[in-house]
Amino acid sequence: MGQTHLSLSRFPHHASSLLKPLADLFAALRGNSVAIGLSGGADSAMLAVCAAELAHEYDIVLHCVHIHHGLMAAADDWQQHCQQLVDLLSQFHLSRIIFSPIAVSVDKQSGLGIEGAAREARYQAFLGYAQQHQVHHFLLAHHLDDQAETLLLRLLRGSGIKGMQGMREESVRYVDNALPTMSSGGEQSICYKEEDVADNTDGVLVTSNNKGYAVHFYRPWLSIERSAILSLADWFAKQTQWLAVQDESNLDVKYKRGAIRQHLAPVLNEYWCGWKRNIARHAHLMTEAQQMIEDLSAQDFAQLTPSEDRRSFDLKAWRSLPAYRQSYVLRYWLALHGVEMPTERRLQEWMRQLRGVHQLGTDRAVKLVHGEWVVSVQKGRVQLIVSGFVPSA
Incomplete structure (x- = not known):
């Protein structure tokens, strides 16, 4: 050398x-x-x-x-x-x-x-x-x-x-x-x-x-x-x-990235020479959109009378939000506590059950288990607890 x-x-x-x-x-x-x-x-x-x-x-x-x-x-x-x-x-x-x-x-x-x-x-x-x-x-x-x-x-x-x-x-x-x-x-x-x-x-x-x-x-x-x-x-x-x-x-086309490099990228390079930068610009726009969503979700969550540790919020106040904002607030709440995001299908099922549960939380059948976490309703409040932990009355 x-x-x-x-x-x-x-x-x-x-x-x-x-x-x-x-x-x-x-x-x-x-x-x-x-x-x-x-x-x-x-x-x-x-x-x-x-x-x-x-x-x-x-x-x-x-x-x-x-x-x-x-x-x-x-x-x-x-x-x-x-x-x-x-x-x-x-x-x-x-x-x-x-x-x-x-x-x-x-x-x-x-x-x-x-x-x-x-x-x-x-x-x-x-x-x-x-x-x-x-x-x-x-x-x-x-x-x-x-x-x-x-x-x-x-x-x-x-x-x-x-x-x-x-x-x-x-x-x-x-x-x-x-x-x-x-x-x-x-x-x-x-x-x-x-x-x-x-x-x-x-x-x-x-x-x-x-x-x-x-x-x-x-x-x-x-x-x-x-x-x-x-x-x-x-x-x-x-x-x-x-x-x-x-x-x-x-x-290797058996891997998805290999398939993109071998089959898809050459076509994109031929017909859309600036596609890489255009996609990157799209990512920047998505970053701005996500920040707006998080800012709005933080404002919405603050209106739900959250507990001091932010582990619970008022069910009735959450229900008063438009459906799409209910979804984003739930995601925001879970992210606050480092909870892995559920799939879209699971999140929609949670929302269906939370909308249908008795306002005072007397329907004890609602117990949404997600890994080590449990989402439940007690005394009109949606709670996030660790599985096996019993919150004080």
């Missing part, structure tokens, strides 16, 4: 679109440790290359975290290839760069599908690493093409406004230190809650609070097309002879 120093001035001109959002982010994170999810593919590898170029200037320690899923025959080779990249970058730069491979077990029986289960295992590993090494900032290499694919998949699944917001440029996951669980394989599983960065107060970088240990996930390239990343990867390969790994499963 070549030993020529890869200075910023020698980066190709088109790389400026990749470097600028990263430089802006690093300026805000100056002096911190920052982790990168490094798979070895072109996207994450070039994110590591750009981050290494900028890290010393902003006094940032880089952690390149590689997740070994154990799903592909070449997984061991990919890990070694990532190690080679980090070694290479360490030679070229004054920045401190740490390589940390983590082996995970993917639960193929989780019901999430292979892609979903692997993603869940990956985030569990990222959160565990972040907490163990006191890292609060994680970079992910998602780009505009990924965003467009995600939104297409969600549209075809029938996602609502919230789902059609797509991925966010920044989100926060809170690790609940008080609720460690064990996976079926005997490995520790991290309990977490994810929020958009918009939920933070005044944009302050949260590191910990009553919600738990905070890990910020950033996607600085979410508005950049993958072609720019691949162009930089080609340049980097010519400079160093290091080639990004090729994961054949990315184009």
Whole structure:
């Protein structure tokens, strides 16, 4: 491999679109440790290359975290290839760069599908690493093409406004230190809650609070097309002879994303050349719409004489709302307490029963069980309790 120093001035001109959002982010994170999810593919590898170029200037320690899923025959080779990249970058730069491979077990029986289960295992590993090494900032290499694919998949699944917001440029996951669980394989599983960065107060970088240990996930390239990343990867390969790994499963049509890349995207590219940015713009509009819904729901909920802990509200006041606002208030209420959203069908059934229950809650048959939670009506109030817990009279 070549030993020529890869200075910023020698980066190709088109790389400026990749470097600028990263430089802006690093300026805000100056002096911190920052982790990168490094798979070895072109996207994450070039994110590591750009981050290494900028890290010393902003006094940032880089952690390149590689997740070994154990799903592909070449997984061991990919890990070694990532190690080679980090070694290479360490030679070229004054920045401190740490390589940390983590082996995970993917639960193929989780019901999430292979892609979903692997993603869940990956985030569990990222959160565990972040907490163990006191890292609060994680970079992910998602780009505009990924965003467009995600939104297409969600549209075809029938996602609502919230789902059609797509991925966010920044989100926060809170690790609940008080609720460690064990996976079926005997490995520790991290309990977490994810929020958009918009939920933070005044944009302050949260590191910990009553919600738990905070890990910020950033996607600085979410508005950049993958072609720019691949162009930089080609340049980097010519400079160093290091080639990004090729994961054949990315184009395998048995996976939905592979089907989009092989069959749908080429047609869209031919007839609607700007479809990726148009879909991303739609996601932005959905974000604004969702914020309006949440603001209205918060106002409506405040009119339902909620209890101090916000676990109960007045049934009669809820019934006075228009039907569509009843639905949104219920979603808002559940989200306040970190309850996993029920399906649309289940939510409609809950609303049917709540509309039909006796005003004083004497119809004890109404008991809406949802995981560890129970929604019931007592003394004219809708209550959310943990299953097995008996509220005081």
